[in-house]
Amino acid sequence: MRKSVNRVWRRVMANKLISEMGLPKSIANIFAARNIHTAKDALSLTEFELMELLDVGLAEVTTAVSSISEISCPPYQTALSLLEQRMHNEHLAGHLPTRLKGLDAALCGGIPFGVITELVGPAGIGKTQFCLKLSLLASLPSSHGGLDGHVVYVDTESKFSSRRMIEIGVNSFPEIFQIEGMAQQMAGRILVLQPTTPTEFSECLQKIKDSLLQHHVKLLVIDSMAALVSGDGQGQCRQHPLGWHMTFIKSLAEFSRIPVVVTNQVRSHSGDDPFHYSFQDSRQNLDFPTTFDSHLVAALGIPWAHAVSIRLVLESKSGQRFIKVAKSSMSPPVAFTFAISASGISLLHDDGIEMTGPEINAICGQVLKHFNVASSINDAHNIKYFRDFEVTVVYSIKNWSFRVVCG
């Protein structure tokens, strides 16, 4: 607890008051007289501007700025002590295992703490399923490999299904869920917020920040980010509309050292999406956009793509679903085939397929919508958790065919 309080204190370093920095009285008074009260105020001016404003010589300004900088600068650590700290204090040195062996191996343990992990893919591919499973994993007791904590799930599209989550739990961890009251306890640790307007979304985020420390929140899921934030910042828009949310969520992840999972939508590739630099125009390398049918790109634009640390792309190609690590500083670009079953998401093979080139970032979009939990209805033990009537609708946009199965 004390460690996180220290971190919160650190964040106000930029707002540290000059009057409390122990500068020589004369210069401190001059700063105050000219309305420069915080480190931020002082460091936002160049040294010549300060000389003009404060009416003192260059040497004095340089000394003052140097002292202010030294005091406002955050403390350093060696990379070794960072590693030791994480190994000592955090679960698996800062990872939430997904129980998908191949993926966990690629991510050096699982979803990392302290950074944003993004799940992007076309509708119906399984992003929400993944989120539900992760929420469950975070709430499990540590004896079963969970984080033994609370989860905040921000559901902007009303896709959260507690029945489905409990189904996943019962099928993946039957030994826990068979215990009386366990399902209720696990479900009780997951707090679902459903903002309906961008303003409500912003307020949600503020409230989350305040309650993170008090309530032992171990995972934050935002499903989805794109729904309530308008625009994707492409083109001339200098002030990215997503800007505030992006930095806020990033700093939230960093100072609370929890995993933050965010889902993102896709949109079709428009002619305006840039792929080349000015020096590339002379080389005719335009094979990139046309190689894949129904070619899609992630929404929310380039600044968002820079802000996430891990990008997991979920896509479907020739009837097979893939989850691929498109951006990660710890992993090679590998893709795994996966399927959705009663126990959530499972990998079909734990050995990933290594990808190269444009394949890594491309999102293939043959859209499949598949709601099928019929397989578990025969399990009499679990029958009280399931709907009486299941409908399976499978359709493929490319083939324009429909198949309806009731059972």
Next chain:
Amino acid sequence: MEVSSLPISASHRAKLISAGYISISSLSSISPAHLARDLGISENEATGILKVASQRGGPERTIPSHHSIVDGLRAQTAWDMLHEEESCRRITTSCADLDDILGGGISCKEVTEIGGVPGIGKTQLGIQLAINVQIPLEYGGLAGKAVYIDTEGSFMVERVQQVAEACIKDMQEYDSFLRKDLPARQVNLQANDFLANIYYFRICSYTEQIAVINYLEKFISEHKDIKVVIVDSITFHFRQDFDDMALRTRLLGGMALKLMKLAKKFTLAVILLNQVTTKYSGGSFQLTLALGDSWSHACTNRIILYWNGNGRYAHIDKSPSIRSASAPYAVTGRGIRNLASNCKRVKLM
């Protein structure tokens, strides 16, 4: 030289001029007490002004070079600089092709900006350089330490460990392949030794970013072995919060100057990682590095990492001494390496 160009406060300057002291030579033989009386300021302040004036205008300056054409300025001849440039060490990137187009590696006296789309490998290159700067002298390295300023939280310690371990393996291979005739030598380094030599700063606002760059001068004087400063990324905190673009340009300009001064003063390499943005030019949207046109002038060297077909390429976009070229590279489990290295190719240093 004019009094108006002295670095003193505005009111002092105004008083000097109104009292009739317009050129520096007029201050050369006056006593502080006399000046204080004339200007109506304290004797201490007068002494200060005279000191500044003498530093600027004094004819006796010891100039290290042979010919000083210009009096009163610290200058070096190009001949002296040539010797310096040739003896300047370079940090290898572990990719032979990339080192080739860079003239041996990243230069240790300049600011190099590296930019690219997300996921192209900027942080990877930053981590590789933070490790490679530590390679011992007997393996052709600089035996230096690194400062890693992380503004985005992309520094993953597990990855740094992987790259360090691979570097140690490479050194062991170098020994076994190239020093067969000589007595066996053990590489006594562990991955943790490499980690212990990276000084990590986590920056959360643009104020902290400016503060750390100001503080670096003192920090590096106290830790003399630092040979590389990596800022990952320089862009992040300057992209979102700014309504005042003019302020942003001024602050970025100030930062660039301070970093150049650091690079020169301590003979270290400064690496700035930048993001990309789009710009509309020639009828279409193109990719370009972020932070605008005035920033693009600020860095000495500029390398752009980009996708070309199936491979990652680095393109030298701007450099005063190296010609523009592109080279392929790969990001592997061991770090940055050559693209088509199937054999155990060891970089000869």
